[in-house]
Amino acid sequence: MTRAPCTQGRRRIGIWLIGIKGGVASATIVGLLALRKGLIAAGGLTSQLSEFAHLNLAAWESFVIGGHEIRGLSLCQEAYRVASEMRAASREAIDACRDELEKIETRIRPGTTYNAGATIASLTDIDVPQGETAAQIVARLSDDLRAFGQQEQLDHVIVVNVASTEPRSMISDLPNTWAELSARLHDANCPLPASSLYAIAALDTGCSYINFTPSLGAEPTAIDELARLRNTRHAGCDGKTGETLLKSVLAPMFAARNLAVMSWVGHNIFGNMDGRVLDDPANKKAKLASKDQLLGEILGYKPQTHISIEFIESLGDWKTAWDHIHFAGFMGTPMTLQFIWQGCDSVLAAPLVIDLIRFTELAQRRGQTGLMRFLASFFKSPLGVREHGFQQQFQMLQEWASETRSNTPSQNNSKQVTHEQTTTGRKT
Numbered sequence: 001m002t003r004a005p006c007t008q009g010r011r012r013i014g015i016w017l018i019g020i021k022g023g024v025a026s027a028t029i030v031g032l033l034a035l036r037k038g039l040i041a042a043g044g045l046t047s048q049l050s051e052f053a054h055l056n057l058a059a060w061e062s063f064v065i066g067g068h069e070i071r072g073l074s075l076c077q078e079a080y081r082v083a084s085e086m087r088a089a090s091r092e093a094i095d096a097c098r099d100e101l102e103k104i105e106t107r108i109r110p111g112t113t114y115n116a117g118a119t120i121a122s123l124t125d126i127d128v129p130q131g132e133t134a135a136q137i138v139a140r141l142s143d144d145l146r147a148f149g150q151q152e153q154l155d156h157v158i159v160v161n162v163a164s165t166e167p168r169s170m171i172s173d174l175p176n177t178w179a180e181l182s183a184r185l186h187d188a189n190c191p192l193p194a195s196s197l198y199a200i201a202a203l204d205t206g207c208s209y210i211n212f213t214p215s216l217g218a219e220p221t222a223i224d225e226l227a228r229l230r231n232t233r234h235a236g237c238d239g240k241t242g243e244t245l246l247k248s249v250l251a252p253m254f255a256a257r258n259l260a261v262m263s264w265v266g267h268n269i270f271g272n273m274d275g276r277v278l279d280d281p282a283n284k285k286a287k288l289a290s291k292d293q294l295l296g297e298i299l300g301y302k303p304q305t306h307i308s309i310e311f312i313e314s315l316g317d318w319k320t321a322w323d324h325i326h327f328a329g330f331m332g333t334p335m336t337l338q339f340i341w342q343g344c345d346s347v348l349a350a351p352l353v354i355d356l357i358r359f360t361e362l363a364q365r366r367g368q369t370g371l372m373r374f375l376a377s378f379f380k381s382p383l384g385v386r387e388h389g390f391q392q393q394f395q396m397l398q399e400w401a402s403e404t405r406s407n408t409p410s411q412n413n414s415k416q417v418t419h420e421q422t423t424t425g426r427k428t
Helices: 023-036 050-055 074-084 092-103 134-151 178-182 192-205 221-231 243-256 271-277 279-290 294-299 345-365 374-377 390-404 420-422
Strands: 013-018 062-068 108-110 156-161 209-211 232-238 260-270 306-313 320-328 334-344
Touching: 013 023, 013 134, 013 192, 023 062, 023 074, 050 334, 050 390, 050 420, 062 092, 062 134, 062 232, 074 092, 074 374, 092 221, 134 156, 134 192, 156 192, 156 345, 156 420, 178 221, 192 209, 192 420, 209 345, 221 232, 232 345, 243 260, 243 279, 243 294, 243 320, 243 334, 243 420, 271 279, 271 306, 279 306, 374 390
Parallel strands: 013 062, 013 156, 062 108, 156 209, 209 232, 260 306
Antiparallel strands: 260 320, 320 334
């Protein structure tokens, strides 16, 4: 089926959020709706910087939102929490967005907790299908994405995983080709976690996939092959919003000044849903691995490190990170640098999610496929990129934008992609 050209001349872009009623997703939705209504300024959005103004990025009005969820609270209820607990928007702003929030609620479908760990499974309070094989789950999730694209007459769908962190899965035993991995989906003991099943469903239907969590997602080689086979794209993993962002800025300074970092200790405390899930040692291990790896890559050696993440319920979404850096200066003189980072966790993440969606949509318009390495500056553990210094990563984005300057088709281009391309990955 070929989609008729938009009567308004503007592309319609689907945003499909996995974990749509969580803090990050709710802050993203409220922020996007508020931007659309002119209720807030665009501070915190990298895509609004002057060096990206020439890119003709998708406008706020272009986006249609839906998603998967395993919890039954209402989206409006979660949005009002954004206003009250996060202090990120006024209640009046949520009131102004209520009709849109209720419309988004009708586009939410049951997700999956397959191999996502006991802690995440315990959060389920809706009727999530049980006893499905991985193949059956992928088929169900894919049907949801196709229905979303068809019902909303979308030109493209971008799937973003903002669900809670899964226990880290082992990928050493996974096959390296999509043909072999797709056969494993029918096994009763398929080892892939929920995040990878979401990634497969997205990529196999021609959607773009962004993994904003430390979960496995599209990391396996075979899933990357699937993206290239379907001429689509992916990026991840684990959004870089706070303490690790500062590490990626400060560590290159120590390296450039030849100051030997002897130890780097970081303590993190927060009380949101992500903190509750990370209170489980299995889930916490995945997050710690993502936060800890970049120092050795940047410095060229591995100092003694310690990272802690503790769930302090009273803090809610407001996260505090305290870091103690012990380094040796001239004549071996030991010195210290300490910093405290305090911020609203979900509000730090939300603009990054919007930026990633806008840059990914442009990459889709340009016909780019496979791994989007130019988005490395947004992630703690960017797939396919060994460079962890923030400035060097950001330069990758700037260079991509510069290359894109003369090759960016207009949003109002009358040449439309077919609906089958955007929802199945195959031409009719």
